[in-house]
Amino acid sequence: MRPTILSLARMASRGKRAPPPLPPTPAIASSSTLPSSTISDSVASGSSSTLRQEGWYHVNRSDGGKLPVYSKIRNGGAVTTIIRKVDGDVRTLQTQLTSYLSDLHIDPFTHSPKVTVRPTNNHLQIKGHWVDEVKGWLEGRGF
DSSP, X not given: OOOOHHHHHHHHTTTOOOOOOOXXXXXXXXXXXXXXXXXXXXXXXXXXXXXXXXXXXXXXXXXXSOOOEEEEEOTTSOEEEEEXXXXXXXXXXXXXXXXXXXXHOOOTTSOOOOEXXXXXXXXXXXXXXXXXXXXXXXXXXXX
């Protein structure tokens, strides 16, 4: 039995999500309603012409449709959780994830997990095994 074009299209798109929609762009008024100095000031400031907001980030899924959150185990037994494929403002994700994990951390004798950013590849590293918690948090936020 030969596959049809429709079944091939379904197989090709399996496990992949569409990218999130871009935020709506603000409407720029026509030059007849505003003086030219007002329009040039708003464009020069860059506040109305940028499509991405400050603090915007997105975690892309892997080719198999999974979240790119992995654990890395070193020879000495140290476990590190790694989040890959982050686009946008990584520092915002770092602060939000740090506050979430510190709220989740209940042991008074140990420190809350430390979240750091690797500047060369924008990967987030968390000390400890936090894969399930981070995946659940990201899925709850719509990623």
